[in-house]
Amino acid sequence: MRRKDIIIYILLTIVVLGLMILGLFLGSVDIRSFDENSLYIIKHLRLPRVIMSVLSGAGLAVCGAAYQAIFRNPLSDPYTLGISSGAALGASIAIVLGLDVFFFSIGGFAFLFALLTVWIIIRIASVGNRLHITTLLLAGISINFLIAAIISIIMVVNQDSMDKIIFWTMGSLSGSKFSDIAIVLPFVLIGIVIIRIYARELNALLTGNDTARSLGVNVEKTKKIILFFSTLMIGVIVSYCGVIGFVGLIVPHIIRLLVGSDNRKIIPFSIFGGIIFMLVADIISRVAIAPSELPIGSVTAVVGAPFFIYLLYNAKKKLNQ
Amino acid sequence: MKEAINDIILEVNNISYALREKNIIEDISFSLKKGDFYSVIGTNGSGKTTLLRCISNSIQPTKGNIRVNNKLINKYSPKILARYISVVSQHSEFLFDFSSFQVVMMGRIAYQKLLQTDSEQDLIIVEECMKKTSTWHLKDRSIKQLSGGEMQRVMIARALAQQTPLILLDEPVSSLDIHHQFDIMELLRKINHENNTTIVIILHDLTLALQYSDNILALKEGKLTYFGKTHEILTKDNIEDLFNIKAEIIDNKHIIAQKNEIL
Secondary structure, X not given: OOHHHHHHHHHHHHHHHHHHHHHHHOOOOOOOOOOHHHHHHXXXXXXXXXXXXXXXXXXXHHHHHHHXXXXXXXXXXXXXXXXXXXXXXXXXXXXXXXXXXOOOHHHHHHHHHHXXXXXXXXXXXXXXXXXXXXXXXXXXXXXXXXXXXXXXXXXXXXXXXXXXXXXXXXXXXXXXXXXXXXXXXXXXXXXXXXXXXXXXXXXXXXXXXXHXXXXXXXXXXXXXXXXXXXXXXXXXXXXXXXXXXXXXXXXXXXXXXXXXXXXXXXXXXXXXXXXXXXXXXXXXHHHOOOXXXXXXXXXXXXXXXXXXXXXXXXXHHHHHO | OOOOHHHEEEEEEEEEEEEOOEEEEEEEEEEEEOOOEEEEEEOOOOOHHHHHHHHOOOOOOOEEEEEEOOEEHHHOOHHHHOOOEEEEOOOOOOOOOOEHHHHHHHHHHHHOOOOOOOOHHHHHHHHHHHHHOOOHHHOOOEHHHOOHHHHHHHXXXXXXXXXXOEEEEEOOOOOOOXXXXXXXXXXXXXXXXXXXXXXXXXXXXXXXXXXXXXXXXXXXXXXXXXXXEHHHHOOHHHHHHHHOEEEEXXXXXXXXXXXXXXX
């Protein structure tokens, strides 16, 4: 690693720690003194929430970078492709069926439905052995429509599960517990490590399947491994934090502008970018209309959706040239 | 005529490739010798690209088999095969920004382990290959900003970085002006002579095929109609048969063609 990179990583770590500390003190209840009450809030409510922001931010950003490489599509993100919604549907179904008493059944359902969504969008967008870029996005967006409709129906039919299900559709970090973190942490860690291991292969995949194969990449195997682990991360993150969109779109995109397209750099920097983005979004969600809270998914969407439109607009200009 | 078995780098045995039960190429057999320069010619739709994609293992022939160094091509792992065969395609689209240097470095993937950083040797090889193709001055330029000729030279540098005894090229000069066409052909001849690399190139320009290649593979309607020494294959009659045009060959160097009026 070059010295310049090390300095940047140290600076980023300082920013992350600063934001984490800020996240512990800001919120609907002002922390003025360290009495017993405040310490309880910090330790049991805000600390797990801040840690969950870190994990979900890192995981979502890295997944976005991975999907963008696998699908060769700079507009890919777990949310725009409908994968997060698939996971939310799986989680909702597990709740309605009363399966949440079993360990990891919600996470497992979320993962299976996310994987099913990946399979469906690939089927829809495949032309020969190529993925059609706009069709892929259309497929993802249509799946979002479909799942939103199914989830509304589930909510109306099961009024008593409504609150729990709304949580999945808008995203929330407020109920995070240390026991949740213990489950999310290993999945995010393993997922990120695996994706980083295949970063060079992901670079080659960006040049096309045939080219990657002729360069010596086992294309099918690499894609399966990356899709499996990134989707597993999405399933687990969504089952504990709900759908938080656009993190995986915005973060890798900005990182790419700063450091170029080499995934060996994009992935580690996206970890930091995702964490910073999520910590800031979480703080905004808590202080914007305090003492009430905004769903974090709506905060990221307010920034993310216009960004997505901007990217579409640019892509259109390029196509018309 | 006896050929030493280890002189043969690639052997194609009776391959066909069918799409929706229609044969794109049919019952093709030939073998490639080490260090030779082959041009593949034929009309559009005659199956040239399909043949090349079979040889590069991008697609599997529906019948027949291909052997590389006397071993079936589909028995190789992608990594090992990438040390034998490299490919330069007609168009390379880059949706993401990579520097020319990074693109050429991708040619070293076949020699790198997962997570391994680019070694000192990789850096030396990439520099050598870029200097040989006169692209070293472009190393920090984004691949998206290169002209057609520069782009193809970078792609050839990447193929060189793979250090393969065989390079396949699918119409690398079709979209270039005449000056850059000769540039690329001269470069390929240099690689062919200096590294003893076998070159297989799809060409539309018969004059280039005549001037640069030792051997010709001529395809017509999916079949290998002619295969042999360039001067024996590129005759007036054969060209007329392949392309349905009237051809004149001048000084064994130039081919002048005009539309065949007798239809």
